[in-house]
Amino acid sequence: MVKKVEHGQEKEQSQQPIRLLTPYKLGNFQLFHRIVLAPMTRQRSYGNLPQPHAVLYYSQRTSKGGLLITEATGVSDTSLIGFPFAPGIWTKEQVEAWKPIVDAVHAKGGIIFCQIAHVGRVSGSQPNGQAPISSTDKPLTPEGFDAPKYSPPRRLKTEEIPGIVNDFRLAAINAIEAGFDGVEIHGAHGFLIDQFLKDQINDRTDEYGGSLENRCRFALEIVEAVSDAIGSHRVGLRLSPFANYYEAGDSNPKALGLYMAEALNKPKILYCHMVEPRMKTLGEKSESADSLVPMRKAFNGTFIAAGGYNREDGDRAVAENGADLVAYGRLFLANPDLPRRFELNASLNKYHRDTFYTSDPVVGYTDYPFLETND
Numbered sequence: 292m293v294k295k296v297e298h299g300q301e302k303e304q305s306q307q308p309i310r311l312l313t314p315y316k317l318g319n320f321q322l323f324h325r326i327v328l329a330p331m332t333r334q335r336s337y338g339n340l341p342q343p344h345a346v347l348y349y350s351q352r353t354s355k356g357g358l359l360i361t362e363a364t365g366v367s368d369t370s371l372i373g374f375p376f377a378p379g380i381w382t383k384e385q386v387e388a389w390k391p392i393v394d395a396v397h398a399k400g401g402i403i404f405c406q407i408a409h410v411g412r413v414s415g416s417q418p419n420g421q422a423p424i425s426s427t428d429k430p431l432t433p434e435g436f437d438a439p440k441y442s443p444p445r446r447l448k449t450e451e452i453p454g455i456v457n458d459f460r461l462a463a464i465n466a467i468e469a470g471f472d473g474v475e476i477h478g479a480h481g482f483l484i485d486q487f488l489k490d491q492i493n494d495r496t497d498e499y500g501g502s503l504e505n506r507c508r509f510a511l512e513i514v515e516a517v518s519d520a521i522g523s524h525r526v527g528l529r530l531s532p533f534a535n536y537y538e539a540g541d542s543n544p545k546a547l548g549l550y551m552a553e554a555l556n557k558p559k560i561l562y563c564h565m566v567e568p569r570m571k572t573l574g575e576k577s578e579s580a581d582s583l584v585p586m587r588k589a590f591n592g593t594f595i596a597a598g599g600y601n602r603e604d605g606d607r608a609v610a611e612n613g614a615d616l617v618a619y620g621r622l623f624l625a626n627p628d629l630p631r632r633f634e635l636n637a638s639l640n641k642y643h644r645d646t647f648y649t650s651d652p653v654v655g656y657t658d659y660p661f662l663e664t665n666d
């Protein structure tokens with residue numbers, strides 16, 4: 292799986308730097324390249340507590356001046372039900388457990404943002420027997436993705452919404468307390484925020500449903516509350532307007548993406564992270580005539596694109612100004628030294644889908660080999 296790189300080849304490659312390897316100023320952070328670790332749930336945080344083995348996992352994927360985004364991290368005790376081994380950041384103990392992970396990344400010169408999330412109706416029943424919360428009381432259909440695992444949701448009452456916004460605010464404050472450089476709000480992939488954004492799921496009749504403006508209100512209130520708490524220069528938002536995961540599709544994803552991109556200029560958040568239209572179905576890449584370019588043009592801050600990228604098209608995206616940064620998921624999972632491999636145009640380890648979500652602290656997690664070089 293590992294290719295030996297000859298000195299001659301290394302030299303030849305280093306004379307032709309690719310755009311992905313050029314520096315970039317991300318607000319206050321000086322990045323040395325444009326290759327970002329995409330957020331990836333790894334389900335190895337037993338009892339929702341980040342574990343010592345995550346120190347190695349994240350530090351393996353750290354390079355000097357490289358940006359890492361953590362796996363989705365729950366904002367409250369209702370946010371992760373059904374994901375027992377996903378980490379949280381709502382308790383003091385969780386904050387303390389994140390600290391050595393963040394410190395290890397910083398020790399190697401990396402920058403790390405915590406992705407803060409709430410799964411909403413993609414959830415089992417709550418410990419107190421209550422239904423999971425959502426914008427709707429519509430359950431995932433039995434034919435839906437793993438639907439039997441999930442309990443029918445309860446539609447949030449209008450007056451309950453500020454409490455959920457506050458959970459995100461507190462989680463962001465906790466993330467800064469843990470030493471994170473910032474947070475990425477998870478507004479993608481059919482989870483709670485997306486359950487408000489998308490018209491094929493949001494069937495509310497209050498000010499959080501109906502018009503585009505109303506459906507985006509919850510996401511924008513979270514962005515504002517988090518920005519007020521920790522500073523908009525430390526806030527990113529991830530969106531997947533074109534994706535239809537967990538039955539959260541939209542009839543006009545381009546209008547939704549554009550509305551959000553423009554609205555995010557007001558709080559002036561650090562970055563907008565969008566998932567490519569070609570990632571319409573969970574985990575699969577398919578061709579699409581749609582593009583993120585209109586959103587990229589509409590948003591004034593840093594634009595991160597993700598979804599199905601390899602070295603060549605990621606480089607092209609930066610070269611053609613389609614994105615400032617490119618986030619890599621599966622390739623980075625399987626290649627802890629991905630920026631180095633891209634630099635050398637070296638061969639890549641293949642990822643193993645069957646260990647994406649297993650709970651072993653080593654296998655499929657920290658045992659992907661590094662490139663062997665002669666230096």
Ligand SMILES: Cc1cc2nc3c(=O)[nH]c(=O)nc-3n(C[C@H](O)[C@H](O)[C@H](O)COP(=O)(O)O)c2cc1C
Nearest residue numbers: 329330331332362363597598599600619620621647
């Ligand atoms: C194992 C795994 C876990 C993931 N978990 C998350 C997550 O926690 N949050 C998120 O926003 N996206 C998550 N994703 C999506 C990735 O961030 C990324 O958008 C997706 O894999 C497509 O990019 P890629 O083709 O570079 O892998 C996950 C993907 C994988 C493979």
